[in-house]
Amino acid sequence: MARSDETEPHDGGVRSITRAIDVLTLFDTTHPIRTLRDLVAATGLPKTTVVRVCSTLEARGLLLRTSETTYAPGPVFLRWAHLAASLWDVSDHTRAVMRELVDKCGETVNVYVRQGMERVSIAQEEGTATVRSVVPLGVPMPLLCGATARVLLAGAPNELLERLAGAEGLDLEPLIRTVASTRETGYAVSHGERELGASAVAAPIMAHDGRMLAALSVSGPTSRFTADRIAMYVDTVVTAARRISDQGLGSVEAFL
Amino acid sequence: MARSDETEPHDGGVRSITRAIDVLTLFDTTHPIRTLRDLVAATGLPKTTVVRVCSTLEARGLLLRTSETTYAPGPVFLRWAHLAASLWDVSDHTRAVMRELVDKCGETVNVYVRQGMERVSIAQEEGTATVRSVVPLGVPMPLLCGATARVLLAGAPNELLERLAGAEGLDLEPLIRTVASTRETGYAVSHGERELGASAVAAPIMAHDGRMLAALSVSGPTSRFTADRIAMYVDTVVTAARRISDQGLGSVEAFL
Numbered sequence: 001m002a003r004s005d006e007t008e009p010h011d012g013g014v015r016s017i018t019r020a021i022d023v024l025t026l027f028d029t030t031h032p033i034r035t036l037r038d039l040v041a042a043t044g045l046p047k048t049t050v051v052r053v054c055s056t057l058e059a060r061g062l063l064l065r066t067s068e069t070t071y072a073p074g075p076v077f078l079r080w081a082h083l084a085a086s087l088w089d090v091s092d093h094t095r096a097v098m099r100e101l102v103d104k105c106g107e108t109v110n111v112y113v114r115q116g117m118e119r120v121s122i123a124q125e126e127g128t129a130t131v132r133s134v135v136p137l138g139v140p141m142p143l144l145c146g147a148t149a150r151v152l153l154a155g156a157p158n159e160l161l162e163r164l165a166g167a168e169g170l171d172l173e174p175l176i177r178t179v180a181s182t183r184e185t186g187y188a189v190s191h192g193e194r195e196l197g198a199s200a201v202a203a204p205i206m207a208h209d210g211r212m213l214a215a216l217s218v219s220g221p222t223s224r225f226t227a228d229r230i231a232m233y234v235d236t237v238v239t240a241a242r243r244i245s246d247q248g249l250g251s252v253e254a255f256l
Numbered sequence: 257m258a259r260s261d262e263t264e265p266h267d268g269g270v271r272s273i274t275r276a277i278d279v280l281t282l283f284d285t286t287h288p289i290r291t292l293r294d295l296v297a298a299t300g301l302p303k304t305t306v307v308r309v310c311s312t313l314e315a316r317g318l319l320l321r322t323s324e325t326t327y328a329p330g331p332v333f334l335r336w337a338h339l340a341a342s343l344w345d346v347s348d349h350t351r352a353v354m355r356e357l358v359d360k361c362g363e364t365v366n367v368y369v370r371q372g373m374e375r376v377s378i379a380q381e382e383g384t385a386t387v388r389s390v391v392p393l394g395v396p397m398p399l400l401c402g403a404t405a406r407v408l409l410a411g412a413p414n415e416l417l418e419r420l421a422g423a424e425g426l427d428l429e430p431l432i433r434t435v436a437s438t439r440e441t442g443y444a445v446s447h448g449e450r451e452l453g454a455s456a457v458a459a460p461i462m463a464h465d466g467r468m469l470a471a472l473s474v475s476g477p478t479s480r481f482t483a484d485r486i487a488m489y490v491d492t493v494v495t496a497a498r499r500i501s502d503q504g505l506g507s508v509e510a511f512l
Contacts, residue, residue: 016273032343088334113331
């Protein structure tokens, strides 16, 4: 029986949407323009599929064809750029505390939130040293590596720990113990868990109702995270996170 | 014959991607949070379809579920926000000329680019009066109404005029005449074409190779666009557009 145009695949189009997001995700500040060949290689999809996805995104202004075979993010993103930046913004007070923290530690300061089984930075103030930690805003990172991840896990429901352990094929017990110990200390320190040579100190930002909203982190090269400095970083980060918790994180709280 | 999970509908998933974009487009600064009911009503799609689209977008961080039945744009948009804002930015010089133009005219100044058969504002400096023109950045607007549209059409290839006339069911001849006359005068003035009571004066921003890159416009309430003021606005806008053309529009030129 011939299928009509109304026919959908079994997944209800989920796969097509995911592919379109995969294509869009390949564009970043170091790759603002991508060739069709690039996109085919990076997605592993047939060329005809990539062309079809790109044409659809182009028709709606999400991609712009900069030549016969190259694409860039289109101006329509400005609409969401404006919206996302206003929704996910931290307060001026939070920003000021973050900058003070940079002044005190010299290292990069981030505010991370949990996004399902991942975490993303929503605000960053860069450190002052030439060799500094820089992460892209809004890009999902793992929830099982690093001080920031441990702090965010400590604020997650147990149900999430179970899902995470299941998804990653990990034992639940050690995960629960880690979370319990992070809850007790109220901060976390990590060295080279996510990236070799990268260290971080993180503490939780709490809502007035006791929910954990986000994690405040200071991160930089492991060589500068010496024992005496870490003691100072922990004090400073915990105090800064408490000040942000007291005054409120900003409009973004509505979504956390 | 049973269809496998690999089966795609005849349109190759185009419709699913378009639906996902339709859903995302419903979020703006006045509607940062939308209920499922809202989304179903606005898209006219079955609830199960909207739920599936939203779940897919949620899984990838593009939407965030703020409650059982409400959604908001997710933090992953920050990644593209940053990227789009840096790619589509106009130069500091352009920004300064735009602000001078606001100072001189008191009205809102925009830089519009053509996007296929539509136009979008990529930069805006708001006017100083209480009643002022404000358009959202990156939101497609028609290419057949208004002074800005006429200026952009004057820089478009004839093939586009044919497509546009075909798509809108218009006679090609009058369209070509309008374009020819706009090319001759080098600016355009409109009153209430796109929106009743809204007037605009626009002039082209050109690349050094003679291509038209964008249109610079001054817009505001028709009641303030009196004959003598319009003469001044035309002079001022044409001069400002020429200054921007001379110095370059900014990094965005690479995409135009």
